[in-house]
Amino acid sequence: MILPWLIGLPVLGGLAALLLGTHRPRAARLAVLLVLSVDLALALSLWSKAPFGLPAAGGGFFVEFSAPWIPRFGISLHLGIDGLSLLMVLLTLFLGILSVAASWREIEERVGFFHLNLMWVLAGVIGVFLTLDLFLLYFFWELMLVPMYFLIGVHGHERRVFAALKFFIFTQVGGLLMLLSIVALAAAHARATGTLTFDYLALLGTPMGRTTATLLMLGFFVGFAVKLPAFPFHTWLPDAHTEAPTAGSVLLAGLLLKTGAYGLLRFVVPLFPAAAERFAPAAMTLGVIGILYGAMLAFAQNDLKRFVAYTSVSHLGFVLLGVFAWNRLALQGVVMQMICHGLSTGALFMLVGALGERTGTRDLRRLGGLWAAAPRMGALGLVLAMASLGLPGLGNFVAEFLVLAGAFRVQPGLTILAAIGLVFAAIYALVLVQRTFHGGNAEGWKIRDLGRRELVILGSVIVVLVWLGFHPQPVLDAAGPALARLESIVAG
Amino acid sequence: MTYQNSSPADFIALGPWIITAAAAVLVLLVLSFRRRHGLILVLTLCGLAAAFFSLAVAAGQIPRPVGALFQVDGFALFYSGLILLLAFAVALFAYGYLEGQQVRREEFYPLLLLGTLGAMVLSAGSHFASFFLGLETLSVSLYVLIAYLVARPGPVEAGLKYLILAGASSAFLLFGMALVYAASGTMLFSELSRAEPSPMFLAGLGMMLVAAGFKLALVPFHLWTPDVYQGAPAPAGAFIATVSKGAMIAVLLRVFFDEGAITAEPVWWALALPAFASMLCGNLLALLQENVKRILAYSSIAHFGYLMTAFLAARDLAVETATFYLVGYCAATLAAFGVVTVLSEREREAERFDDYRGLFWRRPALATVLTTALLSLAGIPLTVGFPGKFYLVAAGVDASLWVLLFALLLGSAIGLFYYLRVIVVMFGEPPVTVAGALPVWSGAAVLLAVLTLVMLWLGVDPEPLIQLIRRIRIGA
Numbered sequence: 001m002i003l004p005w006l007i008g009l010p011v012l013g014g015l016a017a018l019l020l021g022t023h024r025p026r027a028a029r030l031a032v033l034l035v036l037s038v039d040l041a042l043a044l045s046l047w048s049k050a051p052f053g054l055p056a057a058g059g060g061f062f063v064e065f066s067a068p069w070i071p072r073f074g075i076s077l078h079l080g081i082d083g084l085s086l087l088m089v090l091l092t093l094f095l096g097i098l099s100v101a102a103s104w105r106e107i108e109e110r111v112g113f114f115h116l117n118l119m120w121v122l123a124g125v126i127g128v129f130l131t132l133d134l135f136l137l138y139f140f141w142e143l144m145l146v147p148m149y150f151l152i153g154v155h156g157h158e159r160r161v162f163a164a165l166k167f168f169i170f171t172q173v174g175g176l177l178m179l180l181s182i183v184a185l186a187a188a189h190a191r192a193t194g195t196l197t198f199d200y201l202a203l204l205g206t207p208m209g210r211t212t213a214t215l216l217m218l219g220f221f222v223g224f225a226v227k228l229p230a231f232p233f234h235t236w237l238p239d240a241h242t243e244a245p246t247a248g249s250v251l252l253a254g255l256l257l258k259t260g261a262y263g264l265l266r267f268v269v270p271l272f273p274a275a276a277e278r279f280a281p282a283a284m285t286l287g288v289i290g291i292l293y294g295a296m297l298a299f300a301q302n303d304l305k306r307f308v309a310y311t312s313v314s315h316l317g318f319v320l321l322g323v324f325a326w327n328r329l330a331l332q333g334v335v336m337q338m339i340c341h342g343l344s345t346g347a348l349f350m351l352v353g354a355l356g357e358r359t360g361t362r363d364l365r366r367l368g369g370l371w372a373a374a375p376r377m378g379a380l381g382l383v384l385a386m387a388s389l390g391l392p393g394l395g396n397f398v399a400e401f402l403v404l405a406g407a408f409r410v411q412p413g414l415t416i417l418a419a420i421g422l423v424f425a426a427i428y429a430l431v432l433v434q435r436t437f438h439g440g441n442a443e444g445w446k447i448r449d450l451g452r453r454e455l456v457i458l459g460s461v462i463v464v465l466v467w468l469g470f471h472p473q474p475v476l477d478a479a480g481p482a483l484a485r486l487e488s489i490v491a492g
Numbered sequence: 493m494t495y496q497n498s499s500p501a502d503f504i505a506l507g508p509w510i511i512t513a514a515a516a517v518l519v520l521l522v523l524s525f526r527r528r529h530g531l532i533l534v535l536t537l538c539g540l541a542a543a544f545f546s547l548a549v550a551a552g553q554i555p556r557p558v559g560a561l562f563q564v565d566g567f568a569l570f571y572s573g574l575i576l577l578l579a580f581a582v583a584l585f586a587y588g589y590l591e592g593q594q595v596r597r598e599e600f601y602p603l604l605l606l607g608t609l610g611a612m613v614l615s616a617g618s619h620f621a622s623f624f625l626g627l628e629t630l631s632v633s634l635y636v637l638i639a640y641l642v643a644r645p646g647p648v649e650a651g652l653k654y655l656i657l658a659g660a661s662s663a664f665l666l667f668g669m670a671l672v673y674a675a676s677g678t679m680l681f682s683e684l685s686r687a688e689p690s691p692m693f694l695a696g697l698g699m700m701l702v703a704a705g706f707k708l709a710l711v712p713f714h715l716w717t718p719d720v721y722q723g724a725p726a727p728a729g730a731f732i733a734t735v736s737k738g739a740m741i742a743v744l745l746r747v748f749f750d751e752g753a754i755t756a757e758p759v760w761w762a763l764a765l766p767a768f769a770s771m772l773c774g775n776l777l778a779l780l781q782e783n784v785k786r787i788l789a790y791s792s793i794a795h796f797g798y799l800m801t802a803f804l805a806a807r808d809l810a811v812e813t814a815t816f817y818l819v820g821y822c823a824a825t826l827a828a829f830g831v832v833t834v835l836s837e838r839e840r841e842a843e844r845f846d847d848y849r850g851l852f853w854r855r856p857a858l859a860t861v862l863t864t865a866l867l868s869l870a871g872i873p874l875t876v877g878f879p880g881k882f883y884l885v886a887a888g889v890d891a892s893l894w895v896l897l898f899a900l901l902l903g904s905a906i907g908l909f910y911y912l913r914v915i916v917v918m919f920g921e922p923p924v925t926v927a928g929a930l931p932v933w934s935g936a937a938v939l940l941a942v943l944t945l946v947m948l949w950l951g952v953d954p955e956p957l958i959q960l961i962r963r964i965r966i967g968a
Contacts, residue, residue, distance in 0.1 A: 070879070072958045073886065110853075135882070142873045149912070154919050161916050165909065172908055176901040179882070183889045 002042060003065040003079040006089065007127050009039045010096075014119030021112015032100050032115045036122070040093040046086055050478070060485065061085075061132070070135075074186070074197035078133040084335065084482040087475060088129040088262055091339050094464075095254040095346050096122045099247035101457050102350045106246055106357060107155060114155055114247075117147035121251050128259045134182045135198040137267070141175055141223075141259070148248070148256065156243040163236075163243035170236040174226030181219025185271065188212060204270060204489055217272035217279060224268060227260030230283075230320050231290040234313045241309035242362075246353030249305065253312050254346035258338045261319045265334060265486070269326060273490040280324040284411050287324070288418045290317030295424035299431065304352045304362040307432060308345060311388055314421060315341045315396075321418055322403035326490065328483065330406025335479045336399035336472060340465060344387040344396055347461040351381055354454055355436070358447040364432075369441030374449040378437040380458050387465050389429035390422055395468030498559070505553040505564040507546040508572055509612055515539025516605035523598040533587045536601040537580060540608070544576045560680065563618035563746075566964035567811070571615035571742040574819065578734045579608040581826055581939055585833045586727035588933030592838045595641060600727075603640075607633035607731060611739035618750070620669045620679040623743060627665070627707075630736055631658045637728040638720060650723025657716045661706035668699025682750045689756040700747075701762050707740040708796045709789075711769035718781075721789035726841055729785065730829035733792050734822040741799065741818055745811055748803060750966050763803055768896060770797025771903035778910045785843045787910055788828055791869055794903055795821050798884055801896050805887035813887040815961045820876035820950065824868035827943040831862040834932050834940070848914065850922025858932070859918045861940045866911040868947050871904055876950035879958075 013035030020028040050062055061080030069077045081089070100118065107114045124144025131137045145168060153164030182198070189206040190196040197203065208216070226233040237257075241249050269276040276283075294314030301307040315337065322334035355370075355377070356362045371378035387394040390401075400422065408415040450458070468475065503510065519535050547569050555565040562568075583604055590597040610629030617623045635658070639651025673679055675696060676687035687693055702713065709717040721729050774794030781787045799821075802813035835842035835858065842848070852859035868875035881904065888897040950957055 069953075070955050070958065072955060072962070073882075139873045139878075142878070146867065146872055150919065153916060161920075165912060165916070168912060169905060169908060173901075173905045176904055179885060180889070180897060180901060183882070183885045187886075187889045 010119040010123040014116040017115035018112040025111035075135045079130040082482040083478040099250040103247040120147040151248040160243040163239040167240040174223040178223030213275040217275035224263035238309040249349040250346040254342040283324040287320030291421035325407040333402025340395035368439040371437040385429040389425040511543040561622040568616035614739040615742040638724040646723040661703040665703035671696030710766040718789040726833040767800030775906040805891040817880040820880035827865035851918040870911045879954040
């Protein structure tokens with residue numbers, strides 16, 4: 001029963017926040033923090049049940065929940081958690097708590113509604129990470145869209161309506177293609193075996209023709225690639241990020257994009273191994289294009305949020321590259337990248353949010369020389385930029401290095417190109433710091449430095465990033481059995 | 493074929509129909525003595541409720557053919573029940589709406605009851621004669637219901653438009669029936685599938701489909717829809733959008749799936765092409781609208797395009813899919829029209845975007861209802877529209893209707909855009925000057941709450957409804 005509660009608690013917490021929000025906004029925030037902390041404690045309690053250290057343990061789902069839902073179509077509420085999902089759930093709750101804390105001052109109006117949406121996005125994301133039923137996957141997939149749409153569309157900046165609409169329609173079209181593929185996959189399975197089911201474990205290894213497999217794989221791929229976002233489906237991301245409130249950006253970059261990565265890892269390749277292998281060169285090429293193109297566009301931006309958004313496109317190119325390289329090293333790198341990018345980019349968005357709150361602008365042409373005014377902000381910004389460029393000693397380095405090392409065995413040419421992306425990353429990260437914190441303070445900014453709340457938020461992220469940079473083994477151990485199992489599924 | 497003499501069992505089986513007809517007469521009689529709006533409403537609601545509960549009694553007699561005209565079976569009872577519930581809701585909405593009007597209010601209800609009777613006859617009709625009689629009973633009531641507010645130009649124009657076009661479509665229907673009869677020698681639905689698909693038969697069937705397409709507002713027979721939706725009083729609009737269209741779906745299901753499907757290829761195309769065109773045209777044209785009622789009109793065109801996909805799928809799944817989708821569509825559409833009704837003022841209806849600007853911050857409950865309804869129409873999870881859309885996709889995949897499925901997906905994506913547009917308006921900044929909000933009549937408020945709960949409940953747990961629908965069978 002612990003798994004439904006993981007999803008249910010944020011749902012209930014959101015409703016509580018809605019009720020409290022109108023008259024007692026502070027109580028609403030505290031309630032949300034409390035609920036998320038309880039949820040995090042629940043997830044951590046699962047860690048102690050997990051058989052990670054034990055050599056004999058398989059990579060199966062060590063906690064499962066199953067209840068019939070729509071037996072007419074063989075749909076059940078089937079949830080399961082393995083090391084990979086557990087890591088993702090922990091990341092979700094950690095970033096969730098941080099984004100509540102980060103919006104403590106930014107959101108003053110409609111507090112209850114804001115937290116309702118925030119919590120429901122978290123519930124949807126956790127649902128995607130836990131589901132073992134494809135209908136349920138689509139259910140959660142769509143479920144996180146609507147509150148995210150409201151987060152951007154109601155609480156965002158000037159062009160929020162446009163950005164929210166673009167976000168919604170891109171993901172929805174991808175999602176509908178995925179729905180079609182899900183139903184077609186279940187139908188193919190029903191034709192082959194006579195039972196109609198949407199259960200992930202049952203659908204693994206469904207026999208189907210070559211063309212069918214390729215088409216269905218592409219349907220899933222587009223659904224997840226839009227969310228990732230992979231080139232050329234990425235154009236919604238900069239707009240959504242620019243207009244979203246800080247917490248919205250954190251959730252988008254930190255979590256929603258990870259659902260795309262998770263989907264590729266958990267669903268696309270294992271469900272259609274042969275088709276994915278045939279498609280791998282194309283997907284890896286898209287990944288490399290994303291890495292380079294995202295980095296170049298990031299370099300050309302003047303808006304800080306667009307800047308960070310394009311670096312996300314670049315970093316998630318590594319995920320695409322790693323998933324389709326499909327060997328142990330690359331997959332470990334993908335998992336590390338999902339976590340580290342979530343943390344570092346989330347923190348960058350919080351820093352940008354804090355900066356925007358103080359200066360009222362995110363325009364790099366107007367910023368500059370802020371180090372003198374706000375040294376703590378400058379120092380933390382430098383560390384996060386270093387994380388983004390993949391400096392050794394921070395988790396992001398481990399992640400991208402592992403992906404490159406894994407991908408090199410499969411596609412050396414593409415991997416070399418991808419490695420150039422690291423050089424670009426160094427350039428744009430340094431330029432970012434240079435243009436924001438160094439140089440002349442042309443506009444004479446005098447701003448408040450980071451307060452205690454913000455220091456704790458950003459500091460905790462940096463501690464985790466450094467810890468992962470020097471000692472990534474717990475993460476690799478946790479994900480190891482799950483990845484081994486996925487590999488064995490694909491190997492047949 | 494021989495028919496038994498009428499027996500008491502026939503009257504029990506036809507109880508719901510008889511009670512509805514009696515209620516219409518009773519209400520007419522009472523209102524000629526006592527013109528009291530509240531009394532008439534209560535009588536109407538009692539009549540509808542009595543008819544609804546007599547369905548349970550009639551269920552003891554099924555399946556029972558009554559004469560050649562009626563087939564009282566599980567299917568007829570289910571659709572009649574749905575129609576009665578919808579009519580009940582429309583009557584409740586109409587009360588609050590008409591209270592604010594300067595016209596004679598009471599005649600609305602007998603017309604509503606007669607229209608309901610016509611729709612119920614359609615759901616049970618098994619013969620061309622009952623088809624035509626039911627359709628005309630329904631249409632004639634609709635002419636008046638649409639034009640009910642005679643003091644305004646909009647409703648009269650809309651009523652006239654509907655009158656002329658519905659008259660023309662009835663002519664098509666009659667001529668089509670004559671051709672089918674000439675070609676096959678039968679007027680019974682159950683014998684159509686055994687008829688030789690000669691050119692004359694197919695031409696007749698095609699003309700009948702024109703009439704059906706008109707009632708369902710399938711492209712290219714959709715031109716009346718936006719004007720009538722816009723012009724008609726909101727409760728009448730809700731009646732057209734749900735009861736009238738739902739009854740026509742019932743007829744089509746019976747014609748096509750009673751005793752084996754009609755599988756002639758021209759018929760397939762005659763259904764597929766309007767379906768395809770409706771999905772795309774309905775959604776694309778809705779993008780251009782600046783009026784909530786017109787958006788609902790174009791969205792309903794698209795939705796019946798989706799529904800036709802179910803017809804083209806396999807037999808068993810077709811009835812099940814169409815019925816489930818229709819229930820979801822009716823709940824959402826009724827809720828949307830209910831909000832329009834409740835927000836309407838004495839002089840004009842709440843149909844412009846400005847009427848909805850910032851509604852969520854002014855009247856959060858109403859905005860939540862409309863948001864749920866629109867999300868349901870868009871097929872977003874947690875609402876009944878989602879399992880409905882899933883049903884359609886499942887039926888389409890089962891029958892490998894890939895082109896129609898892609899049209900459905902494309903249409904849904906376009907559809908999102910205009911549903912979200914309305915939602916965005918509701919969540920936008922409220923206007924500086926807000927007219928004093930009229931209080932919502934408590935009956936309508938309760939009904940809207942119930943509809944919202946139904947949409948959410950069926951969205952989360954559709955299985956009970958699915959099981960109920962799976963039990964109903966045409967002819968059993």
